[in-house]
Amino acid sequence: MSLDPVLSRIDADLEAAMDRLKELLRIPSISTDPAYKDACETAADWLVADLASIGVEASKRATPGHPMVIGHVDGTGPHLLFYGHYDVQPVDPLELWDRDPFDPEVQETPKGKVIRARGASDDKGQLMTFVEACRAWKAEHGTLPCKITFFFEGEEESGSPSLVPFMRENADELRSDLALICDTGLFDSRVPAITTMLRGLLGEEITITGPSKDLHSGMYGGAAMNPIRVLSRIIAQLHDEQGRITVPGFYDGVPELSSDLRAQWDGLNFDHSAFLGDVGLSDPAGEAGRTALEMLWSRPTCEVNGINGGYTGDGFKTVLPSKASAKISFRLVGQQDPHAIRDSFRKMVTDMLPPDCEVSFTGQGASRAGAFDTSGPAFEAARKALSDEWPDPAAYIGCGGSIPIAGHFQELLGTTPLLIGFGKDDDQIHSPNEKYDVESFHKGIRSWARVLDALS
Amino acid sequence: MSLDPVLSRIDADLEAAMDRLKELLRIPSISTDPAYKDACETAADWLVADLASIGVEASKRATPGHPMVIGHVDGTGPHLLFYGHYDVQPVDPLELWDRDPFDPEVQETPKGKVIRARGASDDKGQLMTFVEACRAWKAEHGTLPCKITFFFEGEEESGSPSLVPFMRENADELRSDLALICDTGLFDSRVPAITTMLRGLLGEEITITGPSKDLHSGMYGGAAMNPIRVLSRIIAQLHDEQGRITVPGFYDGVPELSSDLRAQWDGLNFDHSAFLGDVGLSDPAGEAGRTALEMLWSRPTCEVNGINGGYTGDGFKTVLPSKASAKISFRLVGQQDPHAIRDSFRKMVTDMLPPDCEVSFTGQGASRAGAFDTSGPAFEAARKALSDEWPDPAAYIGCGGSIPIAGHFQELLGTTPLLIGFGKDDDQIHSPNEKYDVESFHKGIRSWARVLDALS
Numbered sequence: 077m078s079l080d081p082v083l084s085r086i087d088a089d090l091e092a093a094m095d096r097l098k099e100l101l102r103i104p105s106i107s108t109d110p111a112y113k114d115a116c117e118t119a120a121d122w123l124v125a126d127l128a129s130i131g132v133e134a135s136k137r138a139t140p141g142h143p144m145v146i147g148h149v150d151g152t153g154p155h156l157l158f159y160g161h162y163d164v165q166p167v168d169p170l171e172l173w174d175r176d177p178f179d180p181e182v183q184e185t186p187k188g189k190v191i192r193a194r195g196a197s198d199d200k201g202q203l204m205t206f207v208e209a210c211r212a213w214k215a216e217h218g219t220l221p222c223k224i225t226f227f228f229e230g231e232e233e234s235g236s237p238s239l240v241p242f243m244r245e246n247a248d249e250l251r252s253d254l255a256l257i258c259d260t261g262l263f264d265s266r267v268p269a270i271t272t273m274l275r276g277l278l279g280e281e282i283t284i285t286g287p288s289k290d291l292h293s294g295m296y297g298g299a300a301m302n303p304i305r306v307l308s309r310i311i312a313q314l315h316d317e318q319g320r321i322t323v324p325g326f327y328d329g330v331p332e333l334s335s336d337l338r339a340q341w342d343g344l345n346f347d348h349s350a351f352l353g354d355v356g357l358s359d360p361a362g363e364a365g366r367t368a369l370e371m372l373w374s375r376p377t378c379e380v381n382g383i384n385g386g387y388t389g390d391g392f393k394t395v396l397p398s399k400a401s402a403k404i405s406f407r408l409v410g411q412q413d414p415h416a417i418r419d420s421f422r423k424m425v426t427d428m429l430p431p432d433c434e435v436s437f438t439g440q441g442a443s444r445a446g447a448f449d450t451s452g453p454a455f456e457a458a459r460k461a462l463s464d465e466w467p468d469p470a471a472y473i474g475c476g477g478s479i480p481i482a483g484h485f486q487e488l489l490g491t492t493p494l495l496i497g498f499g500k501d502d503d504q505i506h507s508p509n510e511k512y513d514v515e516s517f518h519k520g521i522r523s524w525a526r527v528l529d530a531l532s
Numbered sequence: 533m534s535l536d537p538v539l540s541r542i543d544a545d546l547e548a549a550m551d552r553l554k555e556l557l558r559i560p561s562i563s564t565d566p567a568y569k570d571a572c573e574t575a576a577d578w579l580v581a582d583l584a585s586i587g588v589e590a591s592k593r594a595t596p597g598h599p600m601v602i603g604h605v606d607g608t609g610p611h612l613l614f615y616g617h618y619d620v621q622p623v624d625p626l627e628l629w630d631r632d633p634f635d636p637e638v639q640e641t642p643k644g645k646v647i648r649a650r651g652a653s654d655d656k657g658q659l660m661t662f663v664e665a666c667r668a669w670k671a672e673h674g675t676l677p678c679k680i681t682f683f684f685e686g687e688e689e690s691g692s693p694s695l696v697p698f699m700r701e702n703a704d705e706l707r708s709d710l711a712l713i714c715d716t717g718l719f720d721s722r723v724p725a726i727t728t729m730l731r732g733l734l735g736e737e738i739t740i741t742g743p744s745k746d747l748h749s750g751m752y753g754g755a756a757m758n759p760i761r762v763l764s765r766i767i768a769q770l771h772d773e774q775g776r777i778t779v780p781g782f783y784d785g786v787p788e789l790s791s792d793l794r795a796q797w798d799g800l801n802f803d804h805s806a807f808l809g810d811v812g813l814s815d816p817a818g819e820a821g822r823t824a825l826e827m828l829w830s831r832p833t834c835e836v837n838g839i840n841g842g843y844t845g846d847g848f849k850t851v852l853p854s855k856a857s858a859k860i861s862f863r864l865v866g867q868q869d870p871h872a873i874r875d876s877f878r879k880m881v882t883d884m885l886p887p888d889c890e891v892s893f894t895g896q897g898a899s900r901a902g903a904f905d906t907s908g909p910a911f912e913a914a915r916k917a918l919s920d921e922w923p924d925p926a927a928y929i930g931c932g933g934s935i936p937i938a939g940h941f942q943e944l945l946g947t948t949p950l951l952i953g954f955g956k957d958d959d960q961i962h963s964p965n966e967k968y969d970v971e972s973f974h975k976g977i978r979s980w981a982r983v984l985d986a987l988s
């Protein structure tokens with residue numbers, strides 16, 4: 077089966093493909109917020125119907141949370157599994173969006189055309205690059221060059237509570253020769269990438285309770301313990317003056333970069349100033365003596381993702397609150413053990429409590445870092461296919477984010493994951509005004525068409 | 533004119549007085565939230581009508597913010613001004629209320645009957661004690677024993693921005709022999725009190741900005757400055773290990789307690805354990821080596837009243853936020869200068885900023901502490917009148933809260949303020965489930981009837 081007519085058909089069909097993506101983007105499938113439960117069901121139904129339209133035997137599969145979408149279609153070559161997620165991040169602060177996050181629009185920008193909407197890049201746009209590549213193969217040749225299992229999740233942005241049980245229960249159905257995951261980015265707009273190192277993620281929500289109820293700070297201020305002050309003191313002590321994380325044992329299992337990988341990364345000529353300058357910053361803020369690329373790809377971190385306590389509305393209220401809470405996440409690398417770090421963190425925080433304070437913890441997912449063996453033939457075949465599509469050759473890179481599914485494919489199914497994606501650093505995923513470049517979408521579809529051809 | 537029939541009439545009219553108070557409590561006059569602007573107007577209209585019903589020439593007077601209510605009524609004795617405020621605190625967190633905060637209800641509790649609603653104690657219930665005392669005098673004798681000016685404010689809970697300009701413009705109309713203020717508490721349920729020391733208040737809202745937009749913590753975490761961490765570090769450093777406030781020059785003008793006053797306060801046998809135990813605490817948390825009563829009445833404080841940044845909804849969002857903010861208030865004593873402290877605080881915070889961070893400040897009121905000369909005859913007359921009504925003799929006490937109006941009467945009008953109130957420590961003002969004891973209301977009305985008699 078010839079690749080060229082498939083690529084031509086993709087070019088001709090681009091407008092229709094964008095219309096399909098916009099349909100999916102209109103569904104507000106925010107998985108972390110129970111108010112959007114029905115929208116998650118609707119997004120799953122939409123995917124089932126769209127897969128069916130290209131001849132895939134697809135179904136929605138219930139879980140205790142949001143449903144999975146599974147699809148199977150025969151083909152002539154090896155058996156590939158394709159993973160993406162149809163759920164999206166919350167949209168607040170809504171007032172910082174220039175338009176309704178769920179009313180997608182193609183916009184002209186100085187850097188080219190973009191599709192603007194929540195989920196455009198993370199992960200609906202990426203997910204659809206693969207579906208559209210299959211659609212073009214099928215339309216052109218009546219069949220696909222590989223046997224494919226589609227596996228779409230609806231809880232990726234909320235800790236994937238149903239994922240592991242589902243994979244365990246359906247391991248035979250999901251096992252395949254190679255797992256393709258489309259939830260990562262380009263190295264830059266000329267250099268496509270296969271991500272071979274991923275950080276793990278540990279989330280902890282902590283709530284400090286002082287007085288048994290909110291008090292008037294005039295009446296009790298000074299004499300009563302203020303949980304915001306306690307929480308601030310704990311957060312302030314999570315890093316030392318060198319930017320290192322103070323949780324005991326935190327750096328156990330953190331490897332130094334090999335000289336090979338360091339040389340390869342140095343060769344990428346990563347523009348640290350532009351990376352930070354794009355978001356209004358100039359100085360890397362993390363560990364002293366590390367480059368930004370190291371911090372992002374190979375060093376562990378601890379960040380506070382949210383903090384809340386007392387009166388936060390307009391104006392002033394002289395309350396001394398009963399509670400204050402923070403959402404804290406750790407990015408993990410190498411052999412760091414998320415469960416050991418959770419225990420150590422909880423003990424450290426508990427030990428820091430002054431009299432009359434209590435703390436409660438809510439764990440929010442715990443995944444190890446991943447590193448993938450690139451020696452199999454599929455990696456080099458895929459790298460060549462990507463290099464054929466983009467201006468510069470594809471690179472093997474690390475990724476600051478966490479994609480727990482990659483580890484699960486390895487551990488639960490024995491299937492090697494291959495992470496290819498077309499997002500850009502300025503896509504504003506998890507932020508207001510998220511977008512996906514039309515070029516990412518278009519060349520992404522073409523890239524998958526080439527990868528399918530290369531792996532067949 | 534005889535006092536006894538006035539007291540009898542107050543007893544007989546109690547149910548009707550409570551119905552009137554409940555009408556006022558149903559108006560959600562939250563002054564700090566622009567959404568309740570109309571409700572503030574409605575509360576002012578209600579007061580004008582109620583004053584008119586007892587023969588007071590009353591009117592609503594516009595300001596750039598919420599209106600003032602002014603009323604005049606002639607009488608035979610000295611000219612008294614009575615001050616109260618009709619605005620109330622916000623009600624959040626609403627989910628911690630056992631019922632609608634603006635649907636007042638009289639409830640039986642183990643400690644006696646209470647009126648439950650936002651503003652029941654602070655300050656609508658207190659304000660109405662005086663109005664009801666006047667109503668009873670007028671009903672019984674057809675006139676009042678003193679000439680009275682009523683002065684009700686609608687911005688006390690939001691920094692009183694219009695108060696000083698209004699007092700300056702209307703000084704001749706407001707000047708009187710003595711200013712009665714009903715916004716303070718009993719010493720305990722047997723001991724009424726005249727408050728002669730008040731702390732000042734300085735409010736500052738600070739907002740730290742790091743990246744120019746919200747970022748994905750997986751992509752930027754570690755390398756980009758997190759404003760929640762910066763803010764936490766600032767808050768953690770506002771107090772030293774001894775609980776002293778670290779703002780340079782903060783303790784300038786803070787006096788040590790005189791031995792006289794210390795002896796008088798020791799004589800009150802304040803129950804520190806019960807005071808803290810009522811709110812689930814056991815250890816005084818403030819400055820080392822100070823009693824709780826000192827901390828509350830005569831020592832300055834710094835408290836964080838609210839903190840907010842990043843994602844604070846349900847679930848988790850791995851955002852690295854652009855901004856984080858906190859509302860911080862200082863209680864001031866003695867000769868502390870709020871403007872000098874504001875400048876010093878802002879310089880200290882600015883000096884603590886790491887690279888790539890900015891801070892903005894919003895000032896929220898700045899009032900000095902007050903201490904009132906009790907040597908005039910009105911103080912002893914009022915003290916005797918209160919002692920006649922309550923089981924134990926009245927005390928001169930300090931107050932942890934701030935009532936800027938008291939200082940304004942002295943400075944702008946040359947009128948001595950006399951602070952009498954009937955609130956209790958467990959009234960939960962500024963908190964969910966605010967209440968006012970029916971006993972406070974009933975004996976409060978009777979107390980004012982006696983004070984009017986004593987001052988006439």
